[in-house]
Amino acid sequence: MHITRYTDYSLRVLLYLAVNNKELATIKVIADSYGISKNHLMKIVQHLSAKGHVEAVRGKNGGLRLAAKPEQINIGKLVRDMEQGSPLVECFGTDNECVITPACQLKHVLAEAMESFFQTLDQYSLADMLLPKHMKGLEQILRLE
Amino acid sequence: MHITRYTDYSLRVLLYLAVNNKELATIKVIADSYGISKNHLMKIVQHLSAKGHVEAVRGKNGGLRLAAKPEQINIGKLVRDMEQGSPLVECFGTDNECVITPACQLKHVLAEAMESFFQTLDQYSLADMLLPKHMKGLEQILRLE
DNA sequence: TTTAAAGATGTATGTAAAATACATTTATTG
């Protein structure tokens, strides 16, 4: 069972911006902080921006900030947004070629399990990722202290 | 969010054997019924056999049968067995390079969500995949009627 | 009003996991 780095990185961006609190941060600085590809992050940020999770300010002195308070950014919605179009199994996608699909009960059970996964994430907001005991550590690691 | 065809195919094999009820079925026949790779199925069946989900009989007139009654084959256990070693995100695997791991709360939330996924599957057995209204359809599609 | 910085966008390339194929070995039965 797997979710992409694309989604993983999008969570890291939001976490960075939450710790950065209000101020603008550039994609380059975020990419450097995590040691990940700036180019890949650009696509992800574009998507996060289009989905309304972050605000992107173009031009000189531009950068990124959260589009809402951490309390209002839901982890479940975020992961759903970023993972959409990634079918759990063949029969969840287009060009399904599984012959038993019409008589198959498995897909319903798998769909229910996937929904359980997301409903668990739905219970958490970005703010829940910012535990007091970890804030100093995060600030130090991301060189924001 | 994604699980591999490897796991998907393993479920199909069990479903086939459950519909086939008791009698031996060869890998070739199962692969042909689903229109999938016999070679790939061989690896999967080997794994299913090693994990005790199916019994494999070698040699002439050999083949496969379920190692237990459908009621006793749990979908959650099966998917866990087949998906093991596939980390949900980078920090769940070996060679994790995410710098914030020690101060990151996300991994706990993701682990909880994944557990919800499997616990949902734990509630179902292979027998639950064999609804009376679908048995005739399955037998026909798999040419077992 | 020009220049530099920053995100937006489109295309191309690299890479690793997954799927598939091929070849050989081992076990079993008639």
Place this chain on the structure above:
DNA sequence: CAATAAATGTATTTTACATACATCTTTAAA
């Protein structure tokens, strides 16, 4: 001992994902 079927090991192909590169657009400061 011949045929059949699973077991095993290696190699190749395919695909999704990640990354890189190039160009365009927007914005603010010099």
